[in-house]
Structures are given as C-alpha cells and as structure tokens.
Amino acid sequence: MNHVSLLGRLVRSVEVQEVGHGRFVSNNTLAVQRLGKKEEGQQQADFIPVVFWDKTAHLLKEYCGKGSLIGLNGKLASRSYLNKQEQQVFVVELVVESLHFVEPKKKVEPPIEVPF
Template identity: 45%
Template sequence: MLNRVVLVGRLTRDPELKFLGDGRAVANFTIAVNRPFKNGNGEQEADFINCVVWRKPAENVANFLEKGSLTGVDGRVQTRSYDNNEGKRVFVTEVVAESVQFLEPRNRQDGGNNTNNNSGNYENDPFSNDSSIDIQKFDLPF
C-alpha cells in the first residue's frame, strides 16, 4: 500500500507552533495549491490543504516560513476524529509532512540582507525575483 503526497504551494497564514507537555514541537499550516486548470470563468482555482509537521522541522517551519512563502511538502495523508465542545464528532483530513522544503529565500524586509540559514548567495540568484520564465512544452527534454 502507498500513501504519499507531494505538494508545492504558498502558505495561507503564518505557521502555528505549539509545544506538547513532553516538549515535542508541532506546527500547523495551510498551503494553497493551484489546480492545473482554470474554471469555466477562466479563473485559477486552488485547494487549501492543512498540514502538520513535528519536532525540529516544526520549529524550522515556524522560524523561516510565513504567510505567502512558497514551500514544498512531502508526506502522507492522515484522517482523524475527535469530539468537540458541543459533543459533535469532527473529522479532520491533513497532510503529515515528513519533509518541508523552503523554495525561496526569506522576504528581504531587512534591507536586502538575507538572514536565511541556508548557504548561498541570493543576491546573484537569478530565481530569487518574482519574474516568471515562459517554458514551452517543446523546450523540455522529456
């Protein structure tokens, strides 16, 4: 059996970091993943997918990602349920992230000095701006 999910999207809000009683860190976040087609009105639609990540990766997500950050998530789908305060059963489907990739440098709100712990010079990174590259199907080698 296989339960594997790979997603690329943007965070819809800042991650929420909590520490459990035993000291384990857990972060919850939601990413918007564009659908590969437009609806009947020509508008791009997205799915909003809840994700959870544990331990040190949870702390990294909370420290380095924020609303709007482009991220990649590799994990599995999990469903669970609980009884809410009104006694009603609530069902939750989420992606449990085994790996979270930071796909762009942190925002440069500090005047251009990048404080990201990833090694690399983003000042000369041709992919660090918001411009898009138009790649046609015949440009791909496969």
Template identity: 40%
Template sequence: MMNSVCLVGRLTRDPELKYTGNNVAVASFSLAVNRNFKDANGERETDFINCVIWRQQAENLANWAKKGALIGITGRIQTRSYENQQGQRVYVTEVVAENFQMLESRAAREGSNANGGYNQSQQQAPSYSKNNGNPFGNSNPMDIQDSDLPF
C-alpha cells in the same frame, strides 16, 4: 499500500508552533495550491490544504517560513476524529508533512510582492557563455554502445 503526498504551494498564514505535554514541537499551517486546470471562466481554482509538521522540522518551518512563502512538502494524508465541546464527532483530514523545502528566497518573495508578483531583476536566465552555450560544461558527448544498455 502507499500513502504519499507531494505539494507545492504558498503558506496562507504564519505556521502556528505549539508544544505537546511531552515538549514535542508541532506546527500547523495551510498551503494554497493552484489546480493545474482552469474553470469555465478561464480562472485557476485554488485548494487550501491543512497540514501539520512535527519535531525539529516544525521548529525550522516556524522560524524560516512566513505567510506567502513558496514551499514544497512531502508527507502523507491522515484522517482523525475527536469529540468537540458540544459532544459532536468531528472528522479531520490533513497532510502530515515529513519534510519541507523553501522554494524561493525571502528577498525574492518580498521583491516580487512589491512589484505586482514579478520582479524582473531577480528573474535572470543563467549565463552559459563560458561553456560555449552548453549548460553542462565543456564535456564531450558520452560514448555508449547499445550493448552497454541494460534494456
């Protein structure tokens, strides 16, 4: 069986860092993730996904990622339940993130927000002029025979 999640989205709020009674760091946050398709009105819908991350990764996330940051996470889906103050059983489904990656610099995010979501000065195509237009350098084509392939 497999339980694996990979998400890319923007933080809807600053991560909320807390510590358990055993002094283990835990941060909760929510990611806004756009769907790949448009609705009947031609607009993309967004899912807001509750997430939690533990230990050193939680502290790192709380220190470096702020509301609006574009991040990628890997983890797993978890369901749990608890009894609220009114004695009712509450069920929670969330993503337990195991790793995260910042996908843009803070300067890029702040610059793009100040210019309506797009900052031309930070969106530059890589230059390949030194490599004769080849993004992989001056390497020659690989010499591989069909008999060398494992399939």
C-alpha cells in the same frame, strides 16, 4: 503506499505550540493551485490541512511565513475528535515528513532609527 508530495503557499502565519514532553507542533493550510481555470478565468486552488512536528515546525517558523511557497513530502493521516457541540468531526491532513524551501527567505528590513 501512503506518500504525498505537494507544492503550494502557506495560508496563515506560522505558529509553533509546545504539546508536552518536548514535542512541538505547527498546524497550517497549504493552498495548492489546480491546473486550468474556472469559466470566469479565475485560478482554482485546493486548501490542504498540514501538520509539522518538532524540528520541521521550528524550521518552518524560522524561514517561512504567510504566502511562502514551499514543497512538502509526507503522508495522509485521518483522525476524529468531539467538538464543543459534542459532534464527532473527521479530519484528513498531511503529516509533513520533509520540507523544501522553494523561494529564498524574505529579508526583513531593519527598523529605521529616527534621532530625537
């Protein structure tokens, strides 16, 4: 069984890229708070790589941004690739199957028009 549910905040602004054949992807990181605090009293968090595909990527772009609190359901997937130094890099990430909006969409104030 491979099912993961997370609640956390997006670490970066949302960017959606077309990868060909009508497919779209958005990669980001989710900051998930740990229970308890460090000895210094600071909150701890884990930073989980997350991948959104197609419609979910577009919904994320439309309604969320850096710092948005969201809930995610998905599955863990591992992959590897060769970096520029020809070293093999292994990645484990959450492939998102469903996205849950926890906070209302932040209103963007219209720009103030100044008469000249």
